[in-house]
Amino acid sequence: MSLASKTPLTAGTSRLISLSNTMPWAFAALFLLCLPFVFQSNSALTIMNQMAITIVFALSYNMLLGQGGMLSFGHAVYMGLGGFFAMHVMNMVEGGLWLPLPLLPIVGGLFGLIFAFLIGSFSTRRAGTVFAMISLGVGELIAACSVIIVVFFGGEEGISGDRTMGPPVFGYEFLTQQEVYYLTIFWLLLATLLMYLFSRTPIGRITNAVRDNEERAEFLGYSQRNVRWISFCASGFFAGVAGSLFAINFEILTEENLNLATSGSILLVTFIGGAGFFVGPIIGAVVFTLLQTVLGLHTELWSLYLGILFVSCVMFFPSGFAGLVAMHRRPFALGKLHLLIKPYLKAAIPVVTSVLSLAAILEILFHKRHGYGGDHEMVLYGIAFDSSGYQAIAMAAVIAAISLFLVSRILPEIRAAWDSANHAESRT
């Protein structure tokens, strides 16, 4: 990331990036470079690639939701269209067009940008409900088109391509999952950096201003529509980049990549992570991908848990995981974080057991109802038992009740510790 640090800029700008700002990026890059040495299997690399794609997509979504206050129900449109165009270009490369694979995300990004420009021209006129409704309508429209226009979208089975047909880049032909991983994280870092920098520009700041108070912003000389439109286009570009990365990784795109379910899940991801924070969508994407892939291996109910997580997030911690962490900044600044450690540790075991036992109840019920052809043998948390009787579910219920009771007993202690950790000795 040091390439930009010495670029002189005009208008009183000393340096684009200072050393203290560069460090977190350098650490992130180093961390991502080393990850494949820890997780070497192809499936782990695939999960990490998927995570990276979701991060880029979620960050681009948060340019709308978090920074611009635009609640979009159709953001998958830009990822999907970017991805489909990238896939077609990939197939043109197979036919002889010269384009190294690492540049493909630019192509997808530009198509995302073009469609965001066109659709944004009318959808960004108003914020709030109007914007949300238009995004939903456009999302449904494009999803419907993707089934109808078979030539372009490939109908039910989608379109596929071969990423290895392009000219080799420094001898790499992207045959292995590892090479694709490095290509993906290169774009992950670049896109994240650019989106971060975007939030620190005048237009980025005015986007926040329009989100908070569009009327005041208009009386400062800004057209609220243009401000939203520009953010929308930038967001569309990065969604297109994410779509291209998807095309490169999976070599197939289907209607699923631009339908409303995908749009909905990226809203979930961003919200769970914390829309008010730049890192929020990153956390959300990591949590989501782990739920989807790792938890998805063990249970068919993973999307139910995701839904429960989302609802409890909306109800109990609306600023997301990032918000939960950020809440502790004040105790930390006051040097009182240690007051919270003991009650947190005390609560940890009952919280974990209540989550696990509640999940067990759901799992047993699900197994009872949907177990294959009278198969009552069930293994949960390494314990084998018969799911048809009532003993197992009763046991889980008892454990859940006891754990929840303990949690409720510890809550006041946490609350008291929280209050004292948040108060300076002499209140100002």
Place this chain on the structure above:
Amino acid sequence: MNAPAIELRNLEKSFGLARIIQGVNLKIAKGERHAVIGPNGAGKSTLFNLITGRFAPTSGGVFLHGEDVSGLKPFEINRRGLSRSFQVTNIFSNMTVFENIRCGLLWTMGYRYSFWHMIGRQADVTEKADEILAQINLTQRRNELAGTLAYAEQRALEIGITIAGGADIILLDEPCAGMSHSETDLIVDLIRKVTEDKTLLIVEHDMGVIFDLADRISVLVYGEVIESDTPDVVRASARVKEAYLGASLEEEAM
């Protein structure tokens, strides 16, 4: 060019059948401090909203420095050198005080929709913003969230945002509403200071402020200007007494 800073020609505005502004003619010279007074419901806020582009007039025109701006959007009018404050405090509560002022500066200082500058690295913007903070006595509060300021400080901040862009016509909508006497004195001094050499149009209920500050006063009653003259003339006018001061005396009696 000697065109008045603000000119209203036969300005009318109806909402359905209700005629709120009924043919207002008004000329406000450059550099003048002009006040609009009138009983509640006289149409003062509507008049402001017509001049600033929040509403489009039903008929008639608004002219700034001789240029017809009727029907333009607020941001287009703002770019022609007019800025306003609001009756209900209207600031960016989730941003710091400094950030609020900076947002007011970006357009006129040429950074506009820029995505190729890093915010916070524009020495000229930072310097200007700090200058304005000093003017409105909020330097101490520079890095606090605007929403956490005391009410009077928020009002001062709003005036700061309003003047930040360097507009030469300033409209203030009840800047002293809800303030104590000492706070009012401070804010009046502030208004006098920051609108020097500028055209000021102000709506205010506090008569002390009006007669202290204004060069000329227009009295608006039921959407019509019944008097527009110097404070002394307005004070002595029988029509004004009957229509406005009488009403306010009644209000006080209630």
